[in-house]
Amino acid sequence: MWSSDRARERFSKICRTFPSFRLLFGGDTYTKPLEYCIMQMKNLDSVNQDSPEYNYSREYLEKCFRFMMTIDTTIVHELVSQLLKELDNGLRGAVEEVTVGVIRKMSIDFPNDIGIFSPLFLNHMILEPGQCCYYAAGELHAYLSGECVECVGCSNNTIRAAMTPKYIDRDALCKTLNYKMTEQNDYLVPEMKLTECVDMYAPDCKDFQLHRIRVGVDQSEEEMMMPTLDCASILVVTSGKGTIEEATTKNQLIGQYEVKRGDIFYIPPNHNIRYVGFGELQTKAIIATTC
Structure with a gap:
């Protein structure tokens, strides 16, 4: 209305x-x-x-x-x-x-x-x-x-x-x-550019936050760190494929995963997620958070 x-x-x-x-x-x-x-x-x-x-x-x-x-x-x-x-x-x-x-x-x-x-x-x-x-x-x-x-x-x-x-x-x-x-x-919620690869959408409500991730073969860096959040979140790969690593805040490696379109991951609070291998096409993902 x-x-x-x-x-x-x-x-x-x-x-x-x-x-x-x-x-x-x-x-x-x-x-x-x-x-x-x-x-x-x-x-x-x-x-x-x-x-x-x-x-x-x-x-x-x-x-x-x-x-x-x-x-x-x-x-x-x-x-x-x-x-x-x-x-x-x-x-x-x-x-x-x-x-x-x-x-x-x-x-x-x-x-x-x-x-x-x-x-x-x-x-x-x-x-x-x-x-x-x-x-x-x-x-x-x-x-x-x-x-x-x-x-x-x-x-x-x-x-x-x-x-x-x-x-x-x-x-x-x-x-x-x-x-x-x-x-x-x-x-409408305006996008905030956090890095070359990450845009954040944060409405005037502390309960919700969304990050759009776009990485590809033309990246200047060999790896890309995703935002570390103090609450649980969900990662959805919407296109492309690649490799991601999950680690604790002390950089203790938990696992390495090959990802592709349609894959969904639960990210516990304060875990580090980074892309370490990019596919032949641009990879896009969404991190959705409800704190």
């Missing part, structure tokens, strides 16, 4: 453009929460996100979302059909064509599912190779396509929202979401 004047205007424009979305979010039959939510978002440019005014608006956004998640399934089916007709008739509002394609595909893969509406109120992010994003607890998200490395904290409280035959705890979902309103660029 979004913050900033541009993002709030986008939400307001989508509500004005798609009658099906207005009905789903409580418009007309539940007018006050939806209209008040839109009005409040338009007036939040100079309001601190910790202020009562901002939190009051988020309460109304929660009411709109709860209305959507608890609406009768027969009505959802009707509104999904209406949304697809609206798109067929050329309605777009603030929705980009690439997002329209996502909605259509979702309607084929998950017919009549409430999640078909989600691209209208969630940020649609298309990450380029090497980009990283971070979602805090309590934020709706879904993966659409492509390959990625996901770091998840030790938890068993994942709450489903849509696009699944499994049980959805709607009440817990509505209570757990933080209804944070921000633009997609705020989720």
Whole structure:
């Protein structure tokens, strides 16, 4: 969901453009929460996100979302059909064509599912190779396509929202979401170049850290030391092949391993890992850490 004047205007424009979305979010039959939510978002440019005014608006956004998640399934089916007709008739509002394609595909893969509406109120992010994003607890998200490395904290409280035959705890979902309103660029985590071969991604959260390793035959050094971490981590080789050594912090050799694409290694805290032999192609690996 979004913050900033541009993002709030986008939400307001989508509500004005798609009658099906207005009905789903409580418009007309539940007018006050939806209209008040839109009005409040338009007036939040100079309001601190910790202020009562901002939190009051988020309460109304929660009411709109709860209305959507608890609406009768027969009505959802009707509104999904209406949304697809609206798109067929050329309605777009603030929705980009690439997002329209996502909605259509979702309607084929998950017919009549409430999640078909989600691209209208969630940020649609298309990450380029090497980009990283971070979602805090309590934020709706879904993966659409492509390959990625996901770091998840030790938890068993994942709450489903849509696009699944499994049980959805709607009440817990509505209570757990933080209804944070921000633009997609705020989720991106910038890369920090540690060495010629190592990039680090460290979000504003001490629990997660990710290192991207790229070594190859054109290396200036004969070996490459990977970051030594004081917590456990996992090494995933994503392409190429080579040789790595594992040692203690006192450089006592533990083992030497031939690695290739698809190999996964557990790295205990404070163990040194270094590449000592490079394959014919560039070798890429990811070290994922959840402390």
